[in-house]
Amino acid sequence: MSNTDINFKEFVKYVHEPFKERITFEEVNxxxxxxxxxxxxxxxxxxxxxxxxxxxxxGKKVTGEDYIYDQSLSKGINVWIADNHKGxxxxxxxxxxxxxxxxxxxxxxxxxxxxxxxxxxxxxxTYTCFIDxxxxxxxxxxRMTIANFLSFKDDQKLDSLDExxxxxxxxxxxxxxxxxxxxxxxxxxxxxxxxxxxSSKEEFELNTSNLSWATYFKSIYLESSNYEYLFFxxxxxxxxGKKIFEMILGLPLTYPINMLSIQLxxxxxxxxxxxxxxxxxxxxxxxxxxxxxxKYATVNAELADANKLTNVTFSEKAFVSEYNAIQNKxxxxxxxxxxxxxxxxxxxxxxxxxxEELANLVEDKQKIQNEINRLTKQELNVELYRQAESFFxxxxxxxxxxxxxxxxxxxxxxxxxxxxCSLCGEKPTEQKVDEAELKEKAExxxxxxxxxxxxxxxxxxxxxxxxxxxxxxxVAVAALYNQLVAMPSLQTENDKLKELxxxxxxxxxxxxxxxxxxxKKDQLIKDEAVLKFQLDELKKVKQGDQNADLIALxxxxxxxxxxxxxxxxxxxxxxxxxxxxxxxxxxxEVNAFGLTSITRVDIDEKFNLSFTQNTVPVDFNEMEPGxxxxxxxxxxxxxxxxxxxxxxxxxxxxxxxxxxxxxEMVPKHLHGLSDMLKNVNERFTDQLQIFIGSxxxxxxxxxxxxxxxxxxEDEFVF
Amino acid sequence: MDSSLRKFRDRxxxxxxxxxxxxxxxxxxxxxxxxFRSEIKIQALDFLLxxxxxxxxxxxxxxxxxxxxxxxxIRNIIIDIYHKKEPELRVEEMEKFFHGAYESIDxxxxxxxxxxxxxxxxxxxxxxxxxxxxxxxxxxxxERIDQFLKDIPSVTWFFDRCKxxxxxxxxxxxxxxxxxxxxxxxxxxxxxxxxIRNVNDKVRDKFKQRFNYQLS
Numbered sequence: 001m002s003n004t005d006i007n008f009k010e011f012v013k014y015v016h017e018p019f020k021e022r023i024t025f026e027e028v029n030x031x032x033x034x035x036x037x038x039x040x041x042x043x044x045x046x047x048x049x050x051x052x053x054x055x056x057x058x059g060k061k062v063t064g065e066d067y068i069y070d071q072s073l074s075k076g077i078n079v080w081i082a083d084n085h086k087g088x089x090x091x092x093x094x095x096x097x098x099x100x101x102x103x104x105x106x107x108x109x110x111x112x113x114x115x116x117x118x119x120x121x122x123x124x125x126t127y128t129c130f131i132d133x134x135x136x137x138x139x140x141x142x143r144m145t146i147a148n149f150l151s152f153k154d155d156q157k158l159d160s161l162d163e164x165x166x167x168x169x170x171x172x173x174x175x176x177x178x179x180x181x182x183x184x185x186x187x188x189x190x191x192x193x194x195x196x197x198x199s200s201k202e203e204f205e206l207n208t209s210n211l212s213w214a215t216y217f218k219s220i221y222l223e224s225s226n227y228e229y230l231f232f233x234x235x236x237x238x239x240x241g242k243k244i245f246e247m248i249l250g251l252p253l254t255y256p257i258n259m260l261s262i263q264l265x266x267x268x269x270x271x272x273x274x275x276x277x278x279x280x281x282x283x284x285x286x287x288x289x290x291x292x293x294x295k296y297a298t299v300n301a302e303l304a305d306a307n308k309l310t311n312v313t314f315s316e317k318a319f320v321s322e323y324n325a326i327q328n329k330x331x332x333x334x335x336x337x338x339x340x341x342x343x344x345x346x347x348x349x350x351x352x353x354x355x356e357e358l359a360n361l362v363e364d365k366q367k368i369q370n371e372i373n374r375l376t377k378q379e380l381n382v383e384l385y386r387q388a389e390s391f392f393x394x395x396x397x398x399x400x401x402x403x404x405x406x407x408x409x410x411x412x413x414x415x416x417x418x419x420x421c422s423l424c425g426e427k428p429t430e431q432k433v434d435e436a437e438l439k440e441k442a443e444x445x446x447x448x449x450x451x452x453x454x455x456x457x458x459x460x461x462x463x464x465x466x467x468x469x470x471x472x473x474x475v476a477v478a479a480l481y482n483q484l485v486a487m488p489s490l491q492t493e494n495d496k497l498k499e500l501x502x503x504x505x506x507x508x509x510x511x512x513x514x515x516x517x518x519x520k521k522d523q524l525i526k527d528e529a530v531l532k533f534q535l536d537e538l539k540k541v542k543q544g545d546q547n548a549d550l551i552a553l554x555x556x557x558x559x560x561x562x563x564x565x566x567x568x569x570x571x572x573x574x575x576x577x578x579x580x581x582x583x584x585x586x587x588x589e590v591n592a593f594g595l596t597s598i599t600r601v602d603i604d605e606k607f608n609l610s611f612t613q614n615t616v617p618v619d620f621n622e623m624e625p626g627x628x629x630x631x632x633x634x635x636x637x638x639x640x641x642x643x644x645x646x647x648x649x650x651x652x653x654x655x656x657x658x659x660x661x662x663x664e665m666v667p668k669h670l671h672g673l674s675d676m677l678k679n680v681n682e683r684f685t686d687q688l689q690i691f692i693g694s695x696x697x698x699x700x701x702x703x704x705x706x707x708x709x710x711x712x713e714d715e716f717v718f
Numbered sequence: 719m720d721s722s723l724r725k726f727r728d729r730x731x732x733x734x735x736x737x738x739x740x741x742x743x744x745x746x747x748x749x750x751x752x753x754f755r756s757e758i759k760i761q762a763l764d765f766l767l768x769x770x771x772x773x774x775x776x777x778x779x780x781x782x783x784x785x786x787x788x789x790x791x792i793r794n795i796i797i798d799i800y801h802k803k804e805p806e807l808r809v810e811e812m813e814k815f816f817h818g819a820y821e822s823i824d825x826x827x828x829x830x831x832x833x834x835x836x837x838x839x840x841x842x843x844x845x846x847x848x849x850x851x852x853x854x855x856x857x858x859x860x861e862r863i864d865q866f867l868k869d870i871p872s873v874t875w876f877f878d879r880c881k882x883x884x885x886x887x888x889x890x891x892x893x894x895x896x897x898x899x900x901x902x903x904x905x906x907x908x909x910x911x912x913x914i915r916n917v918n919d920k921v922r923d924k925f926k927q928r929f930n931y932q933l934s
Contacts, residue, residue, distance in 0.1 A: 373806040380807060384730075384872040385723050391867050392729060392833075401828035404838065423832070433722050441719065 004252035004574050005039040008032075015563045022555055031559055032260070040255040043578055045643045046188060050099075050220075050652035051075055051689040052120045054146050057094055057718075059114035059133075062324075063331055067112075069718035075686040077677060077703040080693045080717060081710045084659075087717035088693030089224075092656050094118075095691075096221050098129045099183070101176030102214040108320075119146040122186050122652075127166065129179075137175060140168035141182065180213035187650050188250070189216055192243045192258045195265040206269045208262060211243055219244050220652060222636070224659035227629050230609065230620050242607040248639055249578065249649050253571040257564060264560040267553050274550050276530075277537050289538055296531045299524055306521040316504040323500040330493045337487050344480040351473045358470060361463045368456045372449055379445045386438055393432060397422050572605050578648055579603045585641050589634030593676050595627060609635070629660055630676070637680065644687050653688040660694065677702045727810065731876065732826045733835060735763050737863050738880040739888060740855045750837070751860035754853040759892030760823060765899060766883050767876070768810035769914070770799050773883070774921045776898065778928065780886060787886075793929050795882065796921070800933040805918050808875075812914070827853070835859035 016028040051073075058068040069091075080088045093105045098118035105113070116131040128149045131139040142149055143164045152158050166182060169175040184190055192211040218231060231241030246254045397407050397415070400423050407422050415422040586609075587601045600612035611618050611631070620631060639651040660673060677692065681703045692699065700708055711717055739759075740752030754760070766773045774796045781792055799805070812821045830836040837854040867873055887895065902917060922933045 370806075373803065376803075377807045377809075380872070381723055381727065385726055387870045387872045388730060388867065389726060391862070391870075392726065395833040397832050398834035399831055399837075401831035401838070404831070433719050437719065 004042070006253070006570065008038050011038065011563075011566075015559060015566065018562065019555070019559055023559070028559060031263075031556060032563055034256055034259050036255065038253065038256045040190070041250050041252045042188075043250045043252065043575070043648050045647045045649055047643075047647070048123045048187060048650075048652070049643075049688070050120060050122055050187075050654040052095065052118065052654070052691075053126070054117075054119040055091070055095060056117040056146055057113055057115060059112045061112050062108070062327060063334075067718060071709065073689075073691075074707050075689050076684070076707060077681040077690045077692060078707045079699050079702055079709065080691070081697060081699055081708065082693075082695065082717050083711070083714060084695045086711060086715065088695075089658055091717055092221060092658050092691065092693060095656065096214075096217060098131060099179070100214040100217045101172060101179045102217075103172065117146050117149065131175070136170065137172045138168075138170045139175070141166040141179070176212075176214070183213050187652060189213065189247055189650070190255070192247060192254070193262050194240060194243065195262060195269075206266060208266075211240060211247070215240060216244055216247060219248055219636070219639075220654055221656040222632065222658065222660075227625065227632060227660070228621075230632060230635065245607050248651050249575075249582070249642075251571065251578065252574045253567050257567050257571065260560055260564050260567070264557060264564065267557045267560065271550065271553050271557060274553070276534070289535070292531060292535055292538070296528070296535060299528045299531060303521070303524045303528055306517060306524055316507045319500050319503050319507070323497060323504070326493050326496055326500070330490055330497070333488060333490055333493075337484075340480065340484045340487060344477065344484050347473060347477045347480050351470065351477050354466060354470045354473060358463065358466050361459055361466065365456065365459045365463065368452050368459060372452045372456070375445050375449045375452070379442065379449070382438055382442050382445065385433065386435075386442070389432070568605055578642075578646075581646055581648070582638060582642055585638035585645075586631075586635055589638050589641075590631050592679070593630040593634055595630055595634075598631075629673070633657070633660070633676070633680075637684075640684075640688050644684075654690075655688070656691045656693075658693050660692065674698045674702055728821075728823075728826050729829055730873070731764060731767060731810075732760065732823055733830060733859070733863070734867075734873075734876045734880055735760060735767065736830075736836065736853055736855050737860060738877065738884055739763060740853070749857055751855045751857045754855065755851070756892050757823065757851045758896055760853070761821075762890075762892050762895030762899065763880075763883060763887070764823075765812075766887065766895075767879055768812060769916075770804035770808050771917050771921055772899070772902070774799055774805075775902070775917050775924070777886060778921065778924050779898075781928070789928075793931075796925060797931070797933065800921075805916060805921075809916070830859075835862075 012025065012029045012032055015032060016023070016025050019028065054070070054072050056068065056070040058066075060066050080091060082088055087109075090105060090109050093103075094113070094116055095118060097103050097105060098116055099120075103110070110133075113133050115133065116129070118129045120127055120129075125143060126145050128142045128144055128146050129139070130142065130149060131137055142161065143166060144152075144161075149158075152161060167178045169178055193208050194211065195206045195208055218226070229241070231244055243258070246258075396412060399406055411422040414420070420427055583601045583603055587598065590598050590601070590611075595613075598611050598613050599615070602610045602612075604610070609620055611620070611623075613623075620628065623631060636651075636655055639649060640653050640655075642649045643651055643653060660677075674696070677690075677699070678701060680690070692702070697710075700710060702708070709717070736754050737751075740754040742752045766776065777792050777796060781787055781789055827836065827838065831838050834856055836859065837856060839852040839854065841850045868877060890898070925931065925933050
């Protein structure tokens with residue numbers, strides 16, 4: 001038994017005490033009994049964190065282009081930088097879909113996605129969520145990496161993986177249920193409930209709704225549309241925001257307080273109804289009836305008007321189909337352009353290869369020609385020698401060229417007999433070239449020349465042929481080029497597409513603006529239901545004694561009020577220290593983010609966050625947008641730090657921060673945001689994982705380049 | 719075999735140059751046919767004989783500076799040289815030597831002296847180096863040339879070419895001819911002991927400019 005647990009029996013006894021004159025212990029016991037007990041909550045952290053390792057999705061774009069987006073993800077801050085409407089939010093929505101089963105992917109993009117794979121770790125265990133979107137969504141959550149999954153898939157062995165399958169699903173609904181069960185189990189989350197009035201005009205009763213995993217995920221995925229709010233738009237609806245907060249903190253007594261409150265809401269509702277009936281009865285007069293009828297008629301008329309007004313369809317359908325038609329035409333033209341480009345390129349390749357071949361042939365020709373010239377020159381020299389060599393033979397040595405002394409007859413005679421030189425006395429080594437040798441050489445040269453001339457003829461023939469071929473190809477290339485440049489320009493279509501995009505955007509904006517009419521319509525529906533009920537009751541004219549029921553209900557209400565008040569007090573006491581720590585953490589964070597004017601943070605018993613700014617208490621909603629952004633980031637980082645540093649709470653330590661500082665924020669509010677995030681990255685490093693999507697280029701500096709995925713201007717993320 | 723053939727051609731060219739270009743002074747002795755001066759001029763003339771492309775370039779150059787020359791004649795000479803592919807077939811490669819000297823002709827001269835074709839005369843300076851060389855072609859040599867060499871078909875080209883060179887370049891001294899050659903980078907900038915590059919492109923360009931005719 002933990003020190004925050006309470007003893008149910010003691011509690012019943014305590015609550016029964018002031019009512020013991022009016023009700024038995026057993027009856028109080030019955031009122032206060034909760035199947036799952038009073039000690040379901042524990043603030044002690046499970047030490048588990050969620051971190052994403054890899055996202056891979058694939059399919060075919062509307063342009064017909066197949067694509068695979070495959071991105072490894074790291075701990076710490078990961079940043080996607082791309083222009084607006086270029087797919088950053090889609091990446092996050094795909095992650096949200098794979099983690100919660102809630103599909104908020106834009107309708108036009110949805111059709112592009114065939115398969116999604118998301119690999120993540122919870123603690124030490126690696127999971128891969130696989131979703132096949134072709135047809136009805138189906139898939140499974142595997143205990144393995146994407147790489148393993150792909151290898152099993154390639155081997156057609158996925159069906160044999162029973163042991164590694166956490167769960168499988170055959171529809172989106174099934175997926176949503178199973179993935180919620182899985183994450184609730186992993187992070188000890190459970191469903192908190194809240195009551196709401198039905199918007200259907202037929203029903204008057206309160207409905208009970210559940211806080212789902214997808215709702216809790218709003219504390220992870222901070223969407224740009226929700227920077228105005230600490231949690232999300234309509235967070236006051238059923239106090240969902242505060243309930244998320246309670247769930248993440250894991251504060252003791254959250255479960256019993258939630259359950260008893262629901263019970264109390266229902267009882268109050270019953271009491272109200274009975275009172276309304278009574279009131280109706282007691283005040284019944286003809287005049288009253290007439291007045292009601294008149295009112296009813298007015299409301300109905302207004303409702304009819306509202307229906308008409310809200311029936312105005314802000315349909316972009318016509319524009320979308322025109323857009324698609326133009327897009328198809330553009331695609332078709334692009335396809336033709338590609339075909340023409342490819343044909344032109346191929347023909348150019350042929351041209352280049354032929355040009356190269358021709359150049360080689362010309363080079364060959366030159367080489368052969370050179371060889372023929374060299375041989376002809378040799379032939380000339382041999383012939384010269386043959387014809388004129390005798391001019392220098394059989395000449396007597398007459399004079400010494402050195403001293404110009406005439407050679408004596410006796411020396412000449414001696415040369416003849418001794419065969420030694422009459423000048424130097426050495427035996428001459430130089431011999432006259434043999435006639436036969438010369439003849440043979442001349443013959444050989446002639447043959448070689450003939451051979452080369454034949455080769456030259458062949459090469460010349462080839463040059464002529466290939467030259468003609470090249471000319472033909474050049475004509476073809478020129479023709480293909482003309483075809484290519486004659487392709488129509490897509491400028492007009494692109495302009496039209498831009499125009500249609502703007503129109504569709506405008507419709508979406510208008511639709512948003514018309515929300516007030518829808519809200520009014522909702523209110524009218526409710527009014528109409530109340531009036532109808534009152535009139536119906538009047539018509540019944542049936543008297544019944546409902547006093548006894550009313551008294552019993554009122555007693556029950558009193559008991560529940562008292563029990564809740566007690567639990568509330570107890571909880572404040574139990575949670576005092578946790579909330580104190582959290583208050584300090586939040587204050588430290590917002591100060592670190594430059595909001596030094598905030599000197600105090602308070603969390604009251606109803607989990608309302610309030611700040612003391614310049615000595616004045618202010619609410620989150622009263623802050624400026626830039627301040628809100630900082631406070632919101634500080635708040636979530638504090639929740640994560642509570643887990644990291646104090647071992648309290650159960651935030652999965654994973655945040656998606658979509659477009660902090662989007663276009664609706666003025667520049668001064670953005671000032672220092674990138675420094676602030678850089679500071680977060682340095683402080684927390686691998687203890688958490690934060691994804692940021694932004695169009696702001698200065699965000700490039702927040703984290704290391706391997707975790708920064710930058711796209712050029714106008715370039716799609718995938 | 720190639721070196722024997724080459725040596726033969728060297729002897730042939732030099733003796734034909736000396737025979738063609740020698741002067742016949744009035745005071746020549748009975749045994750002397752004519753006298754030639756100097757070694758530089760032999761080498762410069764030999765260069766024009768060995769490189770028909772340089773010869774053409776020199777002719778075109780002369781045409782620029784000397785207006786008394788007949789352009790048509792020179793035009794036809796050059797067309798004929800290129801038509802007969804002489805820049806490929808008739809080039810007798812030689813290496814350029816340091817200080818602009820040419821291939822040594824000492825051995826060739828020695829041979830011609832030893833067989834009595836030439837008599838050789840030179841002055842010596844105080845450092846022992848010879849200068850102002852005279853080459854006397856003997857009558858015996860001239861007679862033998864007239865009798866046995868002039869009519870050999872494959873040799874007539876050498877006599878004809880020497881006659882042509884004589885017509886246009888005999889008026890220049892050896893030093894002047896050498897200076898002219900040094901104006902061409904193909905000749906002057908090449909390194910010691912390497913072969914001289916041809917000037918065919920220059921000739922073709924210049925010829926085209928002057929005569930608007932593309933040489934083959």
